[in-house]
Amino acid sequence: MTDTAQSTTRPELIDSLVQDRADESQGPADRLVVAYCFTPYVDTSGTVMAKRVRLLGEPVDVIQNEMSSIRGIDPGVEAVAGDLIRRRAILPTQTRFSSWPSIREWCEAGEAKVDQWVADSGGTAPWRSMYSRSHFVASHYLAALVKDKHPEIEWEAEFSDPCSRDANGAVRFAAVEHDALLRRIRSIVGPLEVEPDVENVFAWAEHLVWSRADRIVFTNENQLEYMIGFIADPQLQRRARERAVVAHHPMLPPRFYELDRADQELESDRINIGYFGNFYGKQSPVDVVRGISALDKDLRRRLALHIYTNDTEKLDEYIEALDVADCVRAHPFLPFLQFLEISTRMDLLLVIDYPLAKDAEKNPFLLSKWGDYEGSGTPVWGLLEESSVLSAMNHDAIRFRTPIQQPTAAAQFLSRLARGVITI
Known part of the structure; x- marks a missing residue:
């Protein structure tokens, strides 16, 4: 998934980016970004998420994971959206692509951070909207928990690619654990005529989005039809289709092509x-x-x-x-x-x-x-x-x-x- 050069490792740069209190002179953020992978880590999904933030052009608060164990760092990519970030939490949870224990740890740490920021805002969630993106699917798990606790927030969820199918069309599988998090997930999704693969991390990630997101973003029309076509529950399929939109991968303004000349x-x-x-x-x-x-x-x-x-x-x-x-x-x-x-x-x-x-x-x-x-x-x-x-x-x-x-x-x-x- 990487597509740019690796630079330093965990490090002072990461610590310097953590910002728990917004500079009030800049104005508050109306949007929360939940992105397990985000800049400055070297990862396509994180870079695309930063480009989404840039093109939205609104101040944001960001919750992301600390990725140094599997991703390098590109300090320059912070130029894409860094100036729009008001508060940033980089959570030091174990980094895995789809393991249930890592998703659980991320969700616990992420919810605690959201609760802290809500408390700092007087007990009311300060965000009008929230945006999450997969891959990594952990982003959607945490976003769904935030949506469940703060239903007034409009949740936009993007799929970079199909979650539960790989590039060959085979089922992508990772096992869940039958614990308190899964019980909450089942409750959030609610009763269905046809349940998803109840043992599969990727299936539940999709169903959280189908059942609770207010706007579901696909990168192209073919992906939309392909993914929605796998929804077995007819009512859930109708809901997903009603909220589906297509937004191609974002294009940055010309000035970003002039910032750093390659040697x-x-x-x-x-x-x-x-x-x-x-x-x-x-x-x-x-x-x-x-x-x-x-x-x-x-x-x-x-x-x-x-x-x-x-x-x-x-x-x-x-x-x-x-x-x-x-x-x-x-x-x-x-x-x-x-x-x-x-x-x-x-x-x-x-x-x-x-x-x-x-x-x-x-x-x-x-x-x-x-x-x-x-x-x-x-x-x-x-x-x-x-x-x-x-x-x-x-x-x-x-x-x-x-x-x-x-x-x-x-x-x-x-x-x-x-x-x-x-x-x-």
Whole structure:
């Protein structure tokens, strides 16, 4: 899930960000953000949540978890929303993706912090609204408990991706424990004609949102239909659909692309193509590298494919095996603001769809980097799955399209690009 460079660890920076009392001269926050992962930790979900805060443009109080045990820190990403944060609690609970004990500990600490802030406000919750986002699903658990205790707060809950299904369409499972927290969760969800998988952390996270959120945010229409289609209880499905909205991954204003220049000069005599993400996995650019390897060397010297990824050592081995070091460059992930900046200097950005999940009629995934690419002003080459949101999108930024998992199509496109048949 990470997509930028790791910097320091727990640390003075984190301690310096904790702010229990708002500066009254700045005005109070009307919105509470419950985000298990949030900046400055290096994580896509936390960065997207910060971008949501920026685009909402309202002061917020933030409750987040201390993530140093599994995530690095990028101090620069604090520029995205740091000035809008009035109070911030960084809870020192154990950090896990979905284990029930960690969710329970997070909820206990989070509720105690909310109770303290409510007491500081004279016993009345000071927030008009609340926003939570998964992944991580712990965010929705705590938000549901806050909503249950303070029903007057309007709760907006966002799903970055399907919770209870993975990218292959298989059930994502983590076991609950039959304890006081689960009893509260059952009470909050209330009686249903058809219960969820009562043993599954992810199923309960979804059902908390379906049953109590006032506004349910999906990143695309396909995801909305896919997730709501799994709701077995007809009344709950109707409720979720009535409250569902679509909001694509947010795009930051142009000034954020100018804040921190990456210390790298691009090759002026080549067409520079940028890819930012993991090299191995569902959205791998392997087919593009294989496509480049099929080109004559006189064409390859006109191209430079820059891959910013987490494991450059393995990528270097792959580059050497395919003998493409003359035109494929391996780079470590950049800090977020430097990633934004260098994306504006690339000639072409590469975006790659997830393959279609086995149980989906349409592709439910929209890449989080799409918002960043869209804001860069740089043309995009999409390796697209035919049912995806990007494939259906009529957007000027998506200048070129080839199908996923077809290295021959990628090679043909790269050949035409290098020969000047296609111009950027």
